[in-house]
Amino acid sequence: MSTFVIEGGHKLSGEITPQGAKNEALQVICAVLLTAEKVIISNVPDIRDVNKLIFILSELGVKVEKINQDTYSFQADELDLDYLESEKFKKDGSSLRGSIMIVGPLLARFGKGYIPRPGGDKIGRRRLDTHFEGFIKLGATFRYNKDEKFYGVEATQLIGTNMLLDEASVTGTANIVMAAVMAKGITTIYNAACEPYLQQLCKMLNSMGAKIRGVGSNLLIIEGVEKLDGCTHVILPDMIEIGSWIGMAAMTKSSLTIKNVSWDDLGVIPRVFKKMGINLELRGDDIFIPEQESYEIQNFIDGSILTISDAPWPGFTPDLLSIILVVATQAKGSVLIHQKMFESRLFFVDKLIDMGAKVILCDPHRATVIGMNHESSLKATTMTSPDIRAGISLLIAALSAKGTSTIHNIEQIDRGYQNIDKRLQAIGAKITRVD
Ligand SMILES: CC(=O)N[C@H]1[C@@H](OP(=O)(O)OP(=O)(O)OC[C@H]2O[C@@H](n3ccc(=O)[nH]c3=O)[C@H](O)[C@@H]2O)O[C@H](CO)[C@@H](O)[C@@H]1O
Numbered sequence: 001m002s003t004f005v006i007e008g009g010h011k012l013s014g015e016i017t018p019q020g021a022k023n024e025a026l027q028v029i030c031a032v033l034l035t036a037e038k039v040i041i042s043n044v045p046d047i048r049d050v051n052k053l054i055f056i057l058s059e060l061g062v063k064v065e066k067i068n069q070d071t072y073s074f075q076a077d078e079l080d081l082d083y084l085e086s087e088k089f090k091k092d093g094s095s096l097r098g099s100i101m102i103v104g105p106l107l108a109r110f111g112k113g114y115i116p117r118p119g120g121d122k123i124g125r126r127r128l129d130t131h132f133e134g135f136i137k138l139g140a141t142f143r144y145n146k147d148e149k150f151y152g153v154e155a156t157q158l159i160g161t162n163m164l165l166d167e168a169s170v171t172g173t174a175n176i177v178m179a180a181v182m183a184k185g186i187t188t189i190y191n192a193a194c195e196p197y198l199q200q201l202c203k204m205l206n207s208m209g210a211k212i213r214g215v216g217s218n219l220l221i222i223e224g225v226e227k228l229d230g231c232t233h234v235i236l237p238d239m240i241e242i243g244s245w246i247g248m249a250a251m252t253k254s255s256l257t258i259k260n261v262s263w264d265d266l267g268v269i270p271r272v273f274k275k276m277g278i279n280l281e282l283r284g285d286d287i288f289i290p291e292q293e294s295y296e297i298q299n300f301i302d303g304s305i306l307t308i309s310d311a312p313w314p315g316f317t318p319d320l321l322s323i324i325l326v327v328a329t330q331a332k333g334s335v336l337i338h339q340k341m342f343e344s345r346l347f348f349v350d351k352l353i354d355m356g357a358k359v360i361l362c363d364p365h366r367a368t369v370i371g372m373n374h375e376s377s378l379k380a381t382t383m384t385s386p387d388i389r390a391g392i393s394l395l396i397a398a399l400s401a402k403g404t405s406t407i408h409n410i411e412q413i414d415r416g417y418q419n420i421d422k423r424l425q426a427i428g429a430k431i432t433r434v435d
């Protein structure tokens with residue numbers, strides 16, 4: 001278990017370039033399994049989860065070539081499908097959430113897809129029903145080995161159909177889309193998730209020869225094709241990382257420029273930070289955040305306390321709520337944070353309370369934050385990162401706190417933030433990694 005030691009209270013300044021999006025990378029890398037031809041993907045983030053997925057694909061026989069620091073070529077022309085039934089795969093496949101998305105493309109191309117219960121953040125129950133109900137609707141047979149927690153689907157020919165998803169699951173939609181692109185006939189997926197990750201996946205699949213309409217909406221219409229070809233694809237900047245940098249600038253009263261953010265793909269994210277009183281300026285495609293001594297949370301029009309809650313896209317992503325929560329601790333005013341999707345994602349607030357933040361955890365889904373307007377700073381402490389976004393939120397708290405804090409289990413942060421310590425050092429943070 002590695003640790004960060006952070007001396008808080010230093011301002012940051014300068015420019016930061018966001019990494020490629022983790023959740024898009026996990027989808028589009030799985031999509032390389034849909035063709036025997038070469039697929040070249042750029043802006044691949046160098047983070048633990050993505051590297052683990054690339055490792056799993058190479059164990060499966062995909063030829064992986066690193067062309068430069070963030071560009072890979074993948075060719076899935078000679079796969080060793082026996083790996084899917086090996087003990088090794090049971091271990092490798094369960095180490096991240098994104099691995100679930102190999103099932104759809106394998107089912108589409110080879111008629112079978114297996115996966116151990118995937119890992120990822122421990123932030124509440126994370127069911128996979130939507131994925132498998134979709135595959136079953138397309139004609140696959142399903143089995144689940146309860147003892148080994150191992151899922152399997154098989155089909156000789158997937159057949160297009162109409163389906164209404166029970167929830168707009170991000171990875172579920174991606175998996176079903178990848179299964180449907182080579183099914184016979186037309187598949188319609190209603191209540192589909194439509195995060196930029198999925199829009200990017202669909203654009204990539206269309207450039208490989210798929211026929212997907214409705215991209216960006218919650219109704220996807222997919223006309224099955226015989227085969228897909230190779231392509232090149234560029235991953236968008238990581239919107240969750242962009243939000244994390246905005247939060248970091250506000251909490252440390254710093255001025256930062258976030259480069260090339262792909263503003264049009266950020267949806268409501270900038271607006272939500274503005275509601276927190278944070279000034280943001282769009283300069284070209286960069287976000288400039290000026291130094292602010294204080295930021296004031298807006299109330300609703302009728303004067304009642306602001307609520308910030310998550311929702312499937314185009315709503316506010318749940319992955320930024322922990323960051324909004326930590327930012328609120330030093331704002332002027334109060335806010336109710338309502339994490340509707342995950343039931344264990346707010347427990348990290350105990351640590352913020354230890355640091356002196358004024359937070360009331362109303363129930364597992366809701367927390368009220370009474371901002372301190374920087375009148376008293378958070379106190380440094382020792383903490384353990386429970387999940388990726390709580391981890392970065394605790395890191396933001398530590399950067400703003402008085403004294404030296406220690407964060408253990410930073411592997412959780414490394415899952416999704418590329419070289420975070422080095423990039424923070426470059427903009428003035430005092431942070432050290434202890435292995
Ligand atoms: C690898 C990856 O891409 N992970 C992301 C993906 O996870 P993932 O695809 O696993 O998450 P899902 O979209 O399936 O759902 C997440 C949770 O939200 C609940 N839910 C979902 C949809 C809905 O309409 N109502 C509802 O309550 C689900 O029951 C589940 O508990 O999407 C999540 C939701 O944006 C993000 O937090 C994760 O970062």
Ligand SMILES: C=C(OP(=O)(O)O)C(=O)O
Pocket residue numbers: 022049096097098119120121319388389416
């Ligand atoms: C919940 C997240 O990731 P995963 O789905 O990979 O656990 C996240 O990125 O915030």
